[in-house]
Amino acid sequence: MLRFLREGLRTPLTEPRPPADPEIAVLAASLNETARRRLGHSLSIRQVDAGSCNGCELEIHALNNAFYDIERFGIHFVASPRHADVLLVTGPVTRNMREALERTWRATPDPKWVVAVGDCGANGGVFAASPAVVGGVSAVVPVDITIPGCPPSPTRLLAGLLSLFKD
Amino acid sequence: MAQRPVPRAVVHADTWTRAAGLLAAGELTLLSIWGDTGQVHVALLEPADHGIAVLTLPCPDGNYPSIGQVHPPAIRQERTIRDLFGIEPVGLPDTRAWLDHRDGTNYAFLPVEGEGLHQIPVGPVHAGIIEPGHFRFTCDGETVVRLEERLGYVHKGVDALFGGLPLDRAARLACRVSGDSAVALSLGFARAVEAALNITPPPRAIWLRALMAEMERIANHLGDFGAICNDASFAIMQAHCAVLRERMLRAADAAFGHRLMMDRIVPGGVTVDLDAQNVAAIMGLAVDIRDKFAALTKLYDGSASLQDRTVNTGVLTQELARQYGAGGYVGRASGRAFDSRKHPGYAPYDALRFEVPILTDGDVNARVWIRAREINASLGLIEQMLRDMPDGDTMTHVTTGSGEALTLTEAFRGDVLVWLRINQGSIDRCHIRDASWFQWPLLEAVIEGNIVADFPLCNKSFNCSYSGHDL
Numbered sequence: 001m002l003r004f005l006r007e008g009l010r011t012p013l014t015e016p017r018p019p020a021d022p023e024i025a026v027l028a029a030s031l032n033e034t035a036r037r038r039l040g041h042s043l044s045i046r047q048v049d050a051g052s053c054n055g056c057e058l059e060i061h062a063l064n065n066a067f068y069d070i071e072r073f074g075i076h077f078v079a080s081p082r083h084a085d086v087l088l089v090t091g092p093v094t095r096n097m098r099e100a101l102e103r104t105w106r107a108t109p110d111p112k113w114v115v116a117v118g119d120c121g122a123n124g125g126v127f128a129a130s131p132a133v134v135g136g137v138s139a140v141v142p143v144d145i146t147i148p149g150c151p152p153s154p155t156r157l158l159a160g161l162l163s164l165f166k167d
Numbered sequence: 168m169a170q171r172p173v174p175r176a177v178v179h180a181d182t183w184t185r186a187a188g189l190l191a192a193g194e195l196t197l198l199s200i201w202g203d204t205g206q207v208h209v210a211l212l213e214p215a216d217h218g219i220a221v222l223t224l225p226c227p228d229g230n231y232p233s234i235g236q237v238h239p240p241a242i243r244q245e246r247t248i249r250d251l252f253g254i255e256p257v258g259l260p261d262t263r264a265w266l267d268h269r270d271g272t273n274y275a276f277l278p279v280e281g282e283g284l285h286q287i288p289v290g291p292v293h294a295g296i297i298e299p300g301h302f303r304f305t306c307d308g309e310t311v312v313r314l315e316e317r318l319g320y321v322h323k324g325v326d327a328l329f330g331g332l333p334l335d336r337a338a339r340l341a342c343r344v345s346g347d348s349a350v351a352l353s354l355g356f357a358r359a360v361e362a363a364l365n366i367t368p369p370p371r372a373i374w375l376r377a378l379m380a381e382m383e384r385i386a387n388h389l390g391d392f393g394a395i396c397n398d399a400s401f402a403i404m405q406a407h408c409a410v411l412r413e414r415m416l417r418a419a420d421a422a423f424g425h426r427l428m429m430d431r432i433v434p435g436g437v438t439v440d441l442d443a444q445n446v447a448a449i450m451g452l453a454v455d456i457r458d459k460f461a462a463l464t465k466l467y468d469g470s471a472s473l474q475d476r477t478v479n480t481g482v483l484t485q486e487l488a489r490q491y492g493a494g495g496y497v498g499r500a501s502g503r504a505f506d507s508r509k510h511p512g513y514a515p516y517d518a519l520r521f522e523v524p525i526l527t528d529g530d531v532n533a534r535v536w537i538r539a540r541e542i543n544a545s546l547g548l549i550e551q552m553l554r555d556m557p558d559g560d561t562m563t564h565v566t567t568g569s570g571e572a573l574t575l576t577e578a579f580r581g582d583v584l585v586w587l588r589i590n591q592g593s594i595d596r597c598h599i600r601d602a603s604w605f606q607w608p609l610l611e612a613v614i615e616g617n618i619v620a621d622f623p624l625c626n627k628s629f630n631c632s633y634s635g636h637d638l
Contacts, residue, residue: 001466004403013410047296051321053634055346055427060296061390062416065409079294096268096320096637097299100291126340132324151346153426 013066017073021147021159028145028163032111041165042074046084046108050101050137051094051127055151056118060088062154075161081107086164087114091121092133093140105141113144113164117157122146170571171362175208175221183224184232186211191237196492198575199584199600200234200244202252207231208598210573210584212492217510221573221586230255240491240605251326266319266637276315279305284312287619291320298633302622309618314611318636325638329587329597334360334565337594338433341585344599345635346427350376350383351578352599353432355585358513360434363570363589369560372436373514378552379419379428379437380577381545382449385456386415387579388538388545391630395535396467398623399476407463411456418452421445436562450553453546464539477532481613481625484529491609494581494602496541497629500526500533507575507582518555521548529613534628567592578602580630601635 047060063070070076078084081104093101105114116137119125123136137143147160169175178186186209189195198210198219206225212218224231233256235242245256246265264270279286284305291299301317325344329337341356342349354376361368393408416426422445423431431438467473483493488501498505506523508516524540526533573586581602588595610629614622 001403001470003462004407004466008403008406048292049298049321051323052298053343053346054298054632055343055349055429057296057298058347058390058427062409062413065413066406067410067413077296081292092323094321094323096266096322097291099271100299100320104292126336126343127323127325127328130324130328132322132327150343150429151427153420 014069014072015067017162018155018159020163021156024145024147024160024163036165043086043161043164044076044078044084045086045088045161046078046081046104047088047090048101048104049090050097050121050140051092051133052090052118052120056090056121059151059154059157060090060117063157068154068158070158070161073158073162081105082109084108085112086161087112087141088117088161089114089121089137089141090117091137092124092127093135093137095132095134098134098140101137101140114141115160115164116143116146118152119148119150122148125150170221170573171365173219173221173573175223175571175573177223177225180224180232183209183222186222187232187234187237190234190241193489196489197234197238197240197605198492199586199598199604200241200248201586201598201600202248202254203596204252207248207254208586209234210586214489219511219573219575226254229253230257232257233259235259235261240608243608244604266322268319268322274317276303276317277313279313281307281312283307300633304619304622306619309620311614311617311619311622314614314622316607316611318607318633320637321634322637323634326596326598329594332594334434334589334592334594337597339430341597341599342429344638345601345603345632346429347387347632348383348578348580348583348601348635349427349429350379350432351576351583352585353430354380355574355576355583355599356587356597357432357434358574358576359572359585359587360565360589362572362574363587364434364566364568365570366435366563366565368436368563370515370557371440371559372561372563374552374556375437375441375561376432377515377519378441378449378549378556379423379431381548381552382415382419383428384579385542385545385549386412386419388542389415389456389460391627392463392535392538392542394630395477395531395624395627396473398627399473401470401473404463404467404473407459411459414452415456418445418449422449435565436560438562440561441556446553446556449549453549453553457543457546460539460542467535467539474532476621476624477535477628478530480531480621481617481628482528482530483609483613485527487609487612488529491605493605493609495579495606496534496537497581497602497606497609499524500537501529502527505582507577511575513574513576515552519548519551521545531624531628580632581606599638601632603631603633603636606631607636
């Protein structure tokens with residue numbers, strides 16, 4: 001056990017902050033300035049899988065590993081929507097998850113942002129044509145920014161989430 | 168048209184019912200039961216010699232004799248047949264809808280009676296970065312006396328989406344039935360298409376596919392190994408395993424251009440070749456993971472506080488594992504020696520040496536150890552493949568034909584069945600059965616008598632797919 005603790009101190013793996021993603025930065029520029037100032041540089045995220053294939057979840061999980069270490073930016077995942085500033089929603093939103101997503105959104109206090117993740121969260125992706133699917137996240141709750149990709153890499157997810165901060 | 172490589176026979180109701188009896192008697196194992204237009208199919212495995220056959224029963228009157236009435240593992244799939252195809256399984260003991268949630272919050276959970284019992288409803292939105300599903304716990308104090316699962320929240324209508332898709336788009340969809348098994352699913356789909364159209368991909372493509380499959384297996388097992396320990400509040404294991412997992416995903420990205428290797432395996436071959444630089448990088452990583460993971464398993468083995476949580480927790484009996492045909496680490500930790508890479512087997516595994524670990528304790532600890540030993544077995548496979556990889560093309564021409572096929576492919580959590588029918592170059596019908604179908608019901612069984620606080624451990628040691636089940 002001591003060996004592992006010592007090793008952790010000796011060889012930090014954490015990488016520098018990723019550069020801003022131009023595609024996402026454009027969207028972020030239009031976000032509510034007052035809310036951004038009030039929240040400062042700390043965000044609590046409630047992740048909601050509204051129908052994904054679980055690929056996006058794997059990469060969101062990776063944000064917590066030593067390479068990305070998302071908590072050093074003041075961003076952390078919380079267990080309840082009542083503690084959240086941000087809903088990080090993967091999709092497509094299925095008919096069977098629609099109500100759960102709406103209820104989670106209502107349970108999140110203002111000010112709040114919704115970040116849609118992945119190509120499916122953006123527009124339903126490869127599942128868009130299915131009658132069992134409502135569509136992208138914006139078909140059910142208002143979306144502030146979208147982080148596309150199938151799935152988006154942790155670097156891209158991190159850049160997208162950092163764009164919520166007011167520099 | 169004949170189904171390849173295993174036969175399919177159209178039968179009468181009496182043969183169908185006799186097969187159900189053999190399943191109930193344990194002489195056959197259920198691989199899957201699924202609906203089609205005006206008919207139902209059942210895939211059967213002979214446990215002794217690993218022979219596989221498919222029976223088809225036409226249903227001109229929209230009903231058929233339920234298999235679930237004598238063989239419970241079929242029940243959830245038969246509820247699904249009812250939901251998605253409107254075909255009635257006569258005699259089905261549980262007639263509630265399964266993937267169809269139009270009854271909303273009126274779903275009738277099983278009644279519970281008894282003094283002092285209380286219920287804990289959990290989900291569909293869970294308190295972590297997890298897929299959605301509902302768990303209804305009935306408890307006597309701290310002890311769970313019954314868990315009832317309700318799944319189907321991420322039902323995306325995959326079966327219907329396949330109909331009419333050209334092969335390239337269908338391959339993209341198959342890959343996304345469960346993102347964590349993207350390689351295994353695209354491999355199973357590609358192998359089924361190739362069997363149906365009688366195509367053989369180039370040897371190098373076959374080896375590269377297996378390389379990707381073993382990299383996916385290692386990445387997932389590393390993630391699970393850490394996450395199970397983390398659910399016992401042993402966070403340092405999660406931290407170290409997550410680093411090794413990340414390095415494997417980065418190696419996959421460098422070599423194949425995608426961290427989860429999605430869309431790299433397609434009918435006819437693979438879309439990317441492996442260069443010498445990445446051969447060396449993956450070889451070096453395999454050596455490094457073997458060394459670092461050996462230290463982590465030693466840490467696991469030597470931590471009494473951790474073992475206290477995993478040993479004798481969530482025990483799956485060998486009898487249940489056999490009855491449900493439990494695949495992967497769930498089955499292998501409970502004495503079921505089945506691995507589709509060995510039996511019925513597929514290339515290139517016949518040319519490679521690897522151990523399929525079997526344990527009999529059936530607890531969380533056994534499922535942890537199966538994963539640990541499979542990581543080492545897969546590292547050995549990767550080293551053999553990188554050393555002996557054949558040269559040549561990586562893609563062959565895919566003809567526009569028609570045909571039908573069934574394949575079994577070993578994903579990290581167990582065997583995936585793909586059955587499909589191709590009509591003039593596009594998918595007519597495709598059924599994919601993830602190993603989770605037969606593992607989810609067993610999770611209900613193993614939690615009984617355990618304390619609520621041990622549910623996350625049991626659940627993570629199964630790590631069933633929601634998306635792969637809900638389709």
